[in-house]
Amino acid sequence: MEVHRVQALAESGLSQVPPQYIQPTPSLRTTSSSSSSSSSVPLIDLSSSSSLLRHIPAACKDWGAFQLVNHGVPDRLLDSIRSVGLGFFGSPIESRETFACDPRRPASEGYGSKMLSKSDGVLDWRDYFDHHTLPLSRRDPDRWPDFPPNYREVIVEYSEHMKVLAQKLLGIISRSLGLGDEYIQDAVGEVYQNITISYYPACPQPELVIGLQPHSDMGVITLLVQDDVGGLEVLKDGEWVLVEPLKDAIVVILADQMEIISNGQYISAQHRATVNTNRARLSVATFYDPSKSRKIFPAPKLVKEGSPARYREVVYGDYVSSWYSTGPDGRRNLDALLIQP
Ligand SMILES: O=C(O)CCC(=O)C(=O)O
């Protein structure tokens, strides 16, 4: 299978994007952008008790996403992860290709460009590097780049901080739903963590393409850091809203299994990434997922008279397979589990 790196294409200096990257439906193009919207993604201070009690639950209900400051992750680590990512994507293509993922297997670890396994379908204007970081049994740092020289160390340290922060947030979210602090963590079981560094090259015709197509994340919770370029957008009441780049903030995105466990009280945010003519953009997404064999279902305490179960139980691995084979198409995978009243 021949793989084209978007970065190589962009750096070849072409003035028009190849047809396989052009979004056929104008509604999927990013021209009709966002930022005119009056609302913005909630900004939450994790060190304030009113945030924990009021702002986090409101953001989870209305947006399924928020930006977090005073999160306890050292700012220098956020800088380091961005800088090793840029170091990798700024290295010669031959060095990068030594770490290519297996393009035939969805979600395989390594350097990739095409997220979905289906052969038709429009391509995203993005390259990425996916790291399998937890559990330790699936971690093999030899499969990660060793340039810049501190690359692997930074990933290991970052993985630990993201796990701790995700678990803290799951405790807060669990409690806010009237469940025990540990309920969501227990429902998820052993954590499967992946870290994906996305690189969106500058594009000569950004209005015709999409960096990353609209989707909701399939796991439980995603923690994302971005650089100062901007491009991440969240769908709110039918409008795309830009997630303003804030240097030391972490973007929290609730994912599909969270919506199921909360029986729809909290929503998974649909989001997408746009690109621009001038500057390449880098983001780092850390996904917190159940194991493939885990069964996920609405918390029994949230299913009662007047609020019946809204989602069918699902084996997480089946959810992942359908996501990668058919594609996310917004919320298609989650909507397929809805129980019709
Ligand atoms: O690049 C971004 O800001 C979004 C990345 C993302 O949504 C993902 O990797 O699932």
Ligand SMILES: [Fe+2]
């Ligand atoms: Fe995402």
